[in-house]
Amino acid sequence: MSDVTTTDLYEVTMAMSYLREGMTAPATFSLFVRDLPPERGFLVAAGLESALDHLSGFRVGPSDVETFASALHRPPQDLEALLGLQFTGRVRAVPEGRVVFAGEPLLEVTAPLPQAQLVETYVLDLLSHQTTIASKAARCVLAAAGHPVVDFSLRRTHGPQAGFQAARLGALAGFAGTSNVAAATGLGIPAVGTMAHSYVEAFPSEDEAFRAFARSHPGPLTLLVDTYDTERGVRVAADVLRDLGRGPGCAVRLDSGDLADLAARARSILDAAGLPGVRIVASGGLDEYAVDDLVRSGAPIDTYAVGTRVGVSADAPYLDSAYKMVEYDGRPVMKLSSAKVTAPGPKQVYRRPGCTDVIALADERPPSSAVALLTTVMEDGRRTGGSSTLDECRARCAADLGALPAAARRIRAPLAPRAAASARLNALTARVRHSIEEQLAPHRTVPA
Known part of the structure; x- marks a missing residue:
């Protein structure tokens, strides 16, 4: 057959x-x-x-x-x-x-x-x-107004094949990367990703989680900072990155809450810590409508990670x-x-x-x-x-x-x-x- x-x-x-x-x-x-x-x-x-x-x-x-x-x-x-x-x-x-x-x-x-x-x-x-x-992804690129957009949709698409297609179609529309390892390696798309909240929860503290992650990954890090209290998480991440001399190219990721407000606070904390080169990545139920609102608000977000709503074109x-x-x-x-x-x-x-x-x-x-x-x-x-x-x-x-x-x-x-x-x-x-x-x-x- x-x-x-x-x-x-x-x-x-x-x-x-x-x-x-x-x-x-x-x-x-x-x-x-x-x-x-x-x-x-x-x-x-x-x-x-x-x-x-x-x-x-x-x-x-x-x-x-x-x-x-x-x-x-x-x-x-x-x-x-x-x-x-x-x-x-x-x-x-x-x-x-x-x-x-x-x-x-x-x-x-x-x-x-x-x-x-x-x-x-x-x-x-x-x-x-x-x-x-592809049409949904293209609208995300337009909404982002020049900011990178990456694909985080695999776990919510309608099957693994649909997830592979979503990664390819996002790249076709102008996305900068995908979390899908198979698509990234098979299609020559940059692989991107951070960590899950479960990773942070597995350690006694955020500080220990972030330092352990840094020991395993010598390249630029993206640290998930909203497992408990987002503002505190950004401060901990800033301390770890500054202590390890890992600022340039690294990022913090915001995955919930009022992303515009949290991004502004995170930017202030990072800049005050002498880490202007640390980027802010936003995720969590984003699509072109949410991205458009955030861009228009002037939120200091550098990269937008879109997932569920884009991978299935929810609207x-x-x-x-x-x-x-x-x-x-x-x-x-x-x-x-x-x-x-x-x-x-x-x-x-x-x-x-x-x-x-x-x-x-x-x-x-x-x-x-x-x-x-x-x-x-x-x-x-x-x-x-x-x-x-x-x-x-x-x-x-x-x-x-x-x-x-x-x-x-x-x-x-x-x-x-x-x-x-x-x-x-x-x-x-x-x-x-x-x-x-x-x-x-x-x-x-x-x-x-």
């Missing part, structure tokens, strides 16, 4: 039916977010690299067929048509790290219909989750994302369901200065001074180039965040740009809608 079986059952039943009916012509599916979550002025596209890894290795094997058969309560021979099916299609996508808005395709898949259908769930899951977390934990067919066998198609209407045809997104984006048909010429966001990243089931490095993704993110209108960058009450549809896309949408409505007309119930 492989990741192929990590899918919704109806993907399997539809793929089987398509194969039985001989419906294997190319289909194009578009993955997009219908509407941004509340308090979001933008999204950061993420998850593409994981999706391409999945598609590159997608192949239905014997154990997968047995798993599908078991779920359907049917003999494996009934599903033999799926055996050996692999992804041979084309993918056009927005590179990871780029800023996107509602309605814009993050990715389009064109492949034989059974293939394009069967990969839906896994690909949609990867892009939806990672775009959610907006999901996206209203969709993976919808827009063309089959050369025929543009669309959905007319109330509040869920889709636009037909393969598309391109053209970005003009000021993020005045235009969603156009894929073969349209770009407007003046516009650049295309979707690029071809896979042909015939194989990547068209190498994987994007984390540094490349981070650079794209930083550039796009810098180009956002000020109103979209706001942490509270942001105003998100909304892409416009091109004239050709509007015309195609009207024609396809009219055609569908004409087909439906004879079947509509006539009121008595």
Whole structure:
């Protein structure tokens, strides 16, 4: 059994039916977010690299067929048509790290219909989750206004894999480090961390705890000072650091209470002790809203450690994302369901200065001074180039965040740009809608 079986059952039943009916012509599916979550002025596209890894290795094997058969309560021979099916299609996508808005395709898949259908769930899951977390992390970076932000989310994310992704996506958005050792070493991200309250509690006093920690760690120290009384803890830490000559590069960490007030007191104590180079790290339930408040208050905090609320995007934990067919066998198609209407045809997104984006048909010429966001990243089931490095993704993110209108960058009450549809896309949408409505007309119930 492989990741192929990590899918919704109806993907399997539809793929089987398509194969039985001989419906294997190319289909194009578009993955997009219908509407941004509340308090979001933008999204950061993420998850593409994981999706391409999945598609590159997608192949239905014997154990997968047995798993599908078991779920359907049917003999494996009934599903033999799926055996050996692999992804041979084309993918056009927005590179990871780029800023996107509602309605814009993050990715389009064109492949034989059974293939394009069967990969839906896994690909949609990867892009939806990672775009959610990357967008939350990017807002933290904006809120911090140049102060370093680090990831402390691993122990509260929805599983270890999600924790690894959160560390990577934080780094993509501009975080300075992570507490996640596996992610730090695997991705080349700086590993950061301090100590737990239990460490301090294990010793008879804070003084003994801090000195013992210093004996084990010759490099810069970060001492957790709020196990008992925060102000007293800062004084003890200052005495230890001064006695050991360990001030420059070291830090104290505040994890609870009125962080703005405590940071001001801690700064005063450290400066009075002749330790102006000792930094203040703040943590404890922080997200972009709390960071924004602290920065605006002028709190002398040097580094912000964000965890739970960012690792799960607590205020907006999901996206209203969709993976919808827009063309089959050369025929543009669309959905007319109330509040869920889709636009037909393969598309391109053209970005003009000021993020005045235009969603156009894929073969349209770009407007003046516009650049295309979707690029071809896979042909015939194989990547068209190498994987994007984390540094490349981070650079794209930083550039796009810098180009956002000020109103979209706001942490509270942001105003998100909304892409416009091109004239050709509007015309195609009207024609396809009219055609569908004409087909439906004879079947509509006539009121008595």
